[in-house]
Amino acid sequence: MQLQTMAAQKLSPAAPPADAAIAIDDVTLRFVTPDGHMMTAIRDFTMTVARGEFACVVGPTGCGKSTTLNLVTGLLRPTTGNVRVMGNPVTDISRDIGFVFQADALFPWRSVIDNVAAGPLYRGTPKAEAYDKARDWIARVGLARFEKHYPHQLSGGMRKRVALAQTFINQPKILLMDEPFSALDMQTRTAMQDELLGLWSEQKSSVVFVTHDLEEAVALADKVYVLTAGPGTVKSVYRIDLPRPRVMADIRYDPKFVEIAKVIWNDLREEVQLGQSRGLQTGH
Amino acid sequence: MTAISPAADRAATRETSIAIAEARARARLRRRHALVIGLRFAILIVFLGLWELGADYNIIDPFFFASPSGIWEQIWSWITEGTSQGPLWLQIYVTLEETFLGFVIGALGGIAAGIILGRNRLLADVFSIYIKIANSVPRVVLGSVFIIALGLGMASKVALAVVMVFFVVFANAFQGVREADRAMIANAQILGASPFQITRTVIIPSAMSWILASLHVSFGFALVGAVVGEFLGAKQGMGLLISTAQGAFNANGVFAAMIILAVMALVVEFIITRFENYVVKWRPAPFNEQGA
Numbered sequence: 001m002q003l004q005t006m007a008a009q010k011l012s013p014a015a016p017p018a019d020a021a022i023a024i025d026d027v028t029l030r031f032v033t034p035d036g037h038m039m040t041a042i043r044d045f046t047m048t049v050a051r052g053e054f055a056c057v058v059g060p061t062g063c064g065k066s067t068t069l070n071l072v073t074g075l076l077r078p079t080t081g082n083v084r085v086m087g088n089p090v091t092d093i094s095r096d097i098g099f100v101f102q103a104d105a106l107f108p109w110r111s112v113i114d115n116v117a118a119g120p121l122y123r124g125t126p127k128a129e130a131y132d133k134a135r136d137w138i139a140r141v142g143l144a145r146f147e148k149h150y151p152h153q154l155s156g157g158m159r160k161r162v163a164l165a166q167t168f169i170n171q172p173k174i175l176l177m178d179e180p181f182s183a184l185d186m187q188t189r190t191a192m193q194d195e196l197l198g199l200w201s202e203q204k205s206s207v208v209f210v211t212h213d214l215e216e217a218v219a220l221a222d223k224v225y226v227l228t229a230g231p232g233t234v235k236s237v238y239r240i241d242l243p244r245p246r247v248m249a250d251i252r253y254d255p256k257f258v259e260i261a262k263v264i265w266n267d268l269r270e271e272v273q274l275g276q277s278r279g280l281q282t283g284h
Numbered sequence: 285m286t287a288i289s290p291a292a293d294r295a296a297t298r299e300t301s302i303a304i305a306e307a308r309a310r311a312r313l314r315r316r317h318a319l320v321i322g323l324r325f326a327i328l329i330v331f332l333g334l335w336e337l338g339a340d341y342n343i344i345d346p347f348f349f350a351s352p353s354g355i356w357e358q359i360w361s362w363i364t365e366g367t368s369q370g371p372l373w374l375q376i377y378v379t380l381e382e383t384f385l386g387f388v389i390g391a392l393g394g395i396a397a398g399i400i401l402g403r404n405r406l407l408a409d410v411f412s413i414y415i416k417i418a419n420s421v422p423r424v425v426l427g428s429v430f431i432i433a434l435g436l437g438m439a440s441k442v443a444l445a446v447v448m449v450f451f452v453v454f455a456n457a458f459q460g461v462r463e464a465d466r467a468m469i470a471n472a473q474i475l476g477a478s479p480f481q482i483t484r485t486v487i488i489p490s491a492m493s494w495i496l497a498s499l500h501v502s503f504g505f506a507l508v509g510a511v512v513g514e515f516l517g518a519k520q521g522m523g524l525l526i527s528t529a530q531g532a533f534n535a536n537g538v539f540a541a542m543i544i545l546a547v548m549a550l551v552v553e554f555i556i557t558r559f560e561n562y563v564v565k566w567r568p569a570p571f572n573e574q575g576a
Contacts, residue, residue, distance in 0.1 A: 073474060075470065075473075093473055093474055095476060097474060098474070099470070099471065099474040101467045101470070101471060102467075103465075103467045104467075105465070105467040105468050105470070105471035106468075106471075107468065107472075107485070107486065107489070108566055108567075109489045109490075109492075109564070109566040110566070111566075118472070118475055118477075118485070119475040119476055122472070122475050122476040122477040122478075122481055123475075123476040150566045152566070152567070166475070167475075170475065170476065
């Protein structure tokens with residue numbers, strides 16, 4: 001069977017075009033560990049996300065998936081190569097960026113509305129306007145009744161909704177997500193994936209979504225990057241041509257979806273096995 | 285597949301039986317609460333009673349170890365006739381004033397220093413050695429230095445209370461700042477916070493529970509600082525009262541002053557706890573039902 005006939009189309013990596021939302025061009029990142037050793041986190045890494053595109057990054061544990069996100073925020077600087085966001089080299093944290101964390105990064109001492117209003121308030125929006133906007137976004141993620149609640153009074157799924165509202169209120173052109181739903185149970189995760197796709201299709205942001213869950217990646221993405229076991233580099237890139245809008249609860253039973261997931265899994269499997277055997281050797 | 289629905293007529297009986305069970309559980313909780321309070325009083329009465337009896341029958345020598353009735357008479361005479369240094373209220377007021385001033389100055393200084401050093405790696409690395417050295421000096425000894433330098437007045441006691449409080453609060457504030465959640469700081473940064481906004485809206489609130497914990501302990505230290513300062517040389521205050529009673533071999537006087545100090549500390553502790561509950565109302569209640 002030819003790859004081109006299927007929905008999963010394998011792409012050949014090429015130098016990023018100038019108008020890409022995110023362009024990571026041949027980046028290597030090394031850092032010195034506290035005990036004085038040189039570690040390579042990622043090497044010869046090239047990745048392009050077009051405007052409005054949804055890209056997922058999958059790979060074995062410890063292959064530098066999260067590192068790629070921190071290169072885009074500017075929290076990490078590449079050792080060699082360069083990173084461009086909306087055509088400009090990354091110098092500082094860009095106002096165009098939104099980030100959803102794996103861990104709970106809400107402020108526990110602030111109520112839901114104060115959490116969601118944080119972004120505009122930090123950026124100097126007048127108080128009344130910031131709170132109007134926050135109320136609107138809380139309603140959009142379906143938490144209108146919980147404005148005055150504190151994070152500890154909410155369930156894990158509700159806290160993630162607050163985190164989404166907190167991020168989307170800044171209307172980021174670039175949305176970075178670091179395994180945001182990995183701590184949720186299956187049903188909640190499916191609901192949150194639908195929520196995310198809904199918000200994304202309205203906002204037209206460019207997304208990099210890091211996950212260890214291949215099915216999640218295939219279900220959400222336009223493009224899936226498979227990384228090698230660390231030090232990570234791009235092993236292959238797949239274009240996912242499943243039609244949108246997608247419904248998360250149904251898509252996993254779609255035969256086309258199953259077929260794509262199988263193809264990519266064959267590619268990913270050996271890296272996962274390699275990563276695990278290395279982990280056992282070094283005791284990580 | 286068939287869906288199973290519970291029979292409607294059973295629901296009513298189930299509700300009444302739940303109500304009965306709840307009433308029973310509540311009654312059990314009330315009884316237990318009463319038992320705890322009752323036992324606490326019983327222990328106090330037995331303790332004071334044995335002490336009093338022991339003193340009456342000279343098993344415990346009241347000259348050295350006082351007696352509950354003697355202590356009470358002493359407190360009563362201080363209240364009605366005043367102490368040898370003037371009215372009792374004045375002594376309490378003087379000691380409390382020194383304690384509060386020392387507590388507030390020491391705590392604010394400790395919080396400020398903790399946040400500045402906690403946020404600045406270089407300053408922390410440079411100053412940590414000096415703070416360790418300063419902290420290892422037995423601080424009560426500084427009391428003598430302060431009395432020589434600042435005289436018998438209020439300043440020397442406040443200074444001693446300040447150094448007693450400063451290091452405890454500093455250590456906690458510093459630790460609290462260092463333990464602030466990385467993801468939370470990164471989140472604020474990406475949402476658009478400036479370094480100052482991060483300190484104000486992320487670092488300080490997350491260090492707050494550490495700081496508040498240290499305030500509980502350090503108020504006691506401030507009181508110790510003030511009383512020891514008065515002990516070493518003063519014209520007014522509870523410490524001087526104790527020192528005078530000690531000089532006159534008045535065991536009742538020493539115990540009476542001690543009890544008054546304990547009551548003062550408990551009252552302030554209560555106020556700090558109320559303040560703490562107000563400041564960190566966002567925290568989950570540990571034992572009460574949530575969201576009530």
